[in-house]
Amino acid sequence: MNILLILFASILTSNIALTYFLGMCPFVSISKNIQVASGMGMAVTMVMTLTAVANWLVNNYVLIPLGLGYMQFLVFIVTIAAIVQILEIVIDRFFPALYQSFGIFLPLITVNCAILGISLFMVLRSFGLLQTFFYGLGSGIGWFLAIITIGGIRKRLIFSKPPRRFGETGITAIIAGLMALAFIGFTGVASL
Amino acid sequence: MIMLRALLFANGFGLLIGLLIIFMDKVINNYGEVAITINHDKEIRGDGGKTLLRILFESKYFIPSACGGKGTCGYCKLKVVEGGGTALPTEALMLTRSEIREQYRLACQLKVKENLQVEIPPEYLEIQEYEGMFSLSEQITEDIKRVRMQLITPETISYKPGQYVQVRIPTDDGFDFRAYSMSSNPDEQNEIELNIKLIPAGIGSSYLHAKQVGDPVEFSGPYGDFYLKTHSDREIICVAGGVGLAPLKSIVAYWVSHNLSRPIYLFYGARSLKDLYNHDYFTGIAETKPQFHYFPALSDPAPDWDGTTGFIHTVLDRELSTGIHGEAYLCGPPIMIDAVMAVLESKGIPKESILYDKF
Numbered sequence: 001m002n003i004l005l006i007l008f009a010s011i012l013t014s015n016i017a018l019t020y021f022l023g024m025c026p027f028v029s030i031s032k033n034i035q036v037a038s039g040m041g042m043a044v045t046m047v048m049t050l051t052a053v054a055n056w057l058v059n060n061y062v063l064i065p066l067g068l069g070y071m072q073f074l075v076f077i078v079t080i081a082a083i084v085q086i087l088e089i090v091i092d093r094f095f096p097a098l099y100q101s102f103g104i105f106l107p108l109i110t111v112n113c114a115i116l117g118i119s120l121f122m123v124l125r126s127f128g129l130l131q132t133f134f135y136g137l138g139s140g141i142g143w144f145l146a147i148i149t150i151g152g153i154r155k156r157l158i159f160s161k162p163p164r165r166f167g168e169t170g171i172t173a174i175i176a177g178l179m180a181l182a183f184i185g186f187t188g189v190a191s192l
Numbered sequence: 193m194i195m196l197r198a199l200l201f202a203n204g205f206g207l208l209i210g211l212l213i214i215f216m217d218k219v220i221n222n223y224g225e226v227a228i229t230i231n232h233d234k235e236i237r238g239d240g241g242k243t244l245l246r247i248l249f250e251s252k253y254f255i256p257s258a259c260g261g262k263g264t265c266g267y268c269k270l271k272v273v274e275g276g277g278t279a280l281p282t283e284a285l286m287l288t289r290s291e292i293r294e295q296y297r298l299a300c301q302l303k304v305k306e307n308l309q310v311e312i313p314p315e316y317l318e319i320q321e322y323e324g325m326f327s328l329s330e331q332i333t334e335d336i337k338r339v340r341m342q343l344i345t346p347e348t349i350s351y352k353p354g355q356y357v358q359v360r361i362p363t364d365d366g367f368d369f370r371a372y373s374m375s376s377n378p379d380e381q382n383e384i385e386l387n388i389k390l391i392p393a394g395i396g397s398s399y400l401h402a403k404q405v406g407d408p409v410e411f412s413g414p415y416g417d418f419y420l421k422t423h424s425d426r427e428i429i430c431v432a433g434g435v436g437l438a439p440l441k442s443i444v445a446y447w448v449s450h451n452l453s454r455p456i457y458l459f460y461g462a463r464s465l466k467d468l469y470n471h472d473y474f475t476g477i478a479e480t481k482p483q484f485h486y487f488p489a490l491s492d493p494a495p496d497w498d499g500t501t502g503f504i505h506t507v508l509d510r511e512l513s514t515g516i517h518g519e520a521y522l523c524g525p526p527i528m529i530d531a532v533m534a535v536l537e538s539k540g541i542p543k544e545s546i547l548y549d550k551f
């Protein structure tokens with residue numbers, strides 16, 4: 001599959017947050033404040049790209065040759081945890097400005113299902129290395145886009161009066177649903 | 193064979209990753225020594241990479257930190273005049289916009305990587321560290337213990353009724369600290385009393401519950417703005433939920449021993465009679481001092497209870513007259529404080545006259 005197509009599809013039509021509803025925890029809890037949301041978005045994009053590539057390498061050069069494909073889940077999670085840890089240490093040391101904007105979100109991401117989801121999907125879809133890179137990158141950008149969009153909408157909620165019984169979380173879930181419909185509108189253009 | 197291969201691989205892989213992280217941590221996460229200048233005057237040194245709060249504690253500068261450094265109480269805010277960058281998103285929740293502009297930071301969230309200049313308010317400089325010994329430990333309800341600590345060095349402490357101490361709790365990687373209100377009368381300066389509620393799997397409360405008479409203990413204090421304002425003629429309204437009674441008992445004891453003439457109310461909510469500790473003590477005072485008004489209430493009483501039933505804010509609403517010239521001291525779980533605040537405001541008590549500690 002064409003890498004540009006993969007990039008486009010993973011950002012819009014197969015958006016990890018809005019079509020697969022993965023990574024919902026931070027999507028609902030951190031999207032209240034756009035600045036915080038974009039910090040989280042950056043962190044997710046970076047980690048998603050790196051872990052997808054790293055897991056592709058581990059899968060194709062270690063697990064499959066050793067006949068240990070069934071250990072994917074376990075190994076992928078360990079790789080993700082390690083990469084997040086190392087990334088946090090390195091960014092904190094060498095890129096203080098970046099750390100300032102999203103460093104504190106990195107530990108939260110270790111257990112984010114969207115990250116693991118990308119690694120598992122890239123195996124299911126038998127992507128090559130380059131395709132995996134763009135798939136990870138695109139999915140990260142897609143998640144980023146989704147969280148700042150919903151952040152922007154939630155900011156405007158103060159001007160409207162949603163039914164009080166929904167609570168903030170309820171109305172956020174409904175907004176996410178409406179956004180999903182809009183994103184699915186792109187399916188005709190390209191899909192994974 | 194397949195099992196063996198999987199096992200070997202899992203171990204090897206885990207080991208490799210573990211070593212890699214340890215290596216990175218040692219080499220990259222090492223910031224050397226940093227210098228912190230306090231109030232443009234004194235300079236202390238500490239290990240870079242630790243939080244500001246931790247470095248200050250290690251040099252015996254005690255900063256209020258009731259949540260133990262989790263970033264949720266906001267008590268540890270300090271003005272960082274130079275170095276350290278601006279507030280992190282986690283801190284922004286606890287600081288106001290103008291505080292952020294004036295370079296306030298939460299000391300527990302600021303990881304020190306370069307030399308800093310900080311300002312510490314003078315009253316914090318008076319907070320001291322105490323070594324003492326448990327002189328009493330008794331179970332007073334199903335999950336609350338009363339402990340008393342005799343001071344050894346220094347031998348006395350002076351504090352205001354309602355203030356708290358932070359007890360040092362040893363942990364696997366050093367120490368931690370937890371806030372506990374003093375329930376004793378500040379007049380007795382060589383011993384303090386705490387009431388500790390056991391939180392299942394809680395580090396601090398389990399540690400203190402396990403201690404026995406004669407065991408050593410270390411704490412720092414006194415901390416907090418929650419204390420009886422003595423230069424006031426307002427009536428004193430105390431509202432306590434559960435173990436939140438501790439600082440209010442100190443206030444009542446002080447009121448008794450200093451023969452204050454201002455009327456005092458104690459509204460005290462608990463689940464059942466078993467949880468209503470110090471009940472006899474307060475009933476005794478109420479019998480001899482007409483100015484002391486005691487309102488215990490149980491939310492979940494046994495059938496033989498003939499006193500008031502219900503949540504404490506409803507009792508308060510019923511018993512307190514509107515327009516009372518009072519000031520309020522509230523202590524208990526956050527949800528109780530919020531409910532009680534609403535009632536007090538409806539009775540016309542201004543916000544400035546309501547003090548609270550959320551446990």
Ligand SMILES: Cc1cc2nc3c(=O)[nH]c(=O)nc-3n(C[C@H](O)[C@H](O)[C@H](O)COP(=O)(O)OP(=O)(O)OC[C@H]3O[C@@H](n4cnc5c(N)ncnc54)[C@H](O)[C@@H]3O)c2cc1C
Nearest residue numbers: 258370371372373387388389391394395396397435438551
């Ligand atoms: C100003 C101030 C004064 C305080 N005074 C007292 C006092 O006089 N007596 C007293 O007993 N406590 C008091 N506390 C609470 C005390 O500081 C600790 O938070 C409490 O003892 C729990 O600490 P821990 O180490 O046992 O639990 P942790 O190890 O910190 O927590 C273990 C788990 O229990 C949960 N948890 C924490 N607190 C509670 C709670 N209250 N109820 C239910 N679950 C909880 C945590 O979320 C965590 O999951 C005071 C707190 C403050 C801020």
Ligand code: FES
Nearest residue numbers: 257261263266300
């Ligand atoms: S110690 Fe509670 S916020 Fe820093």
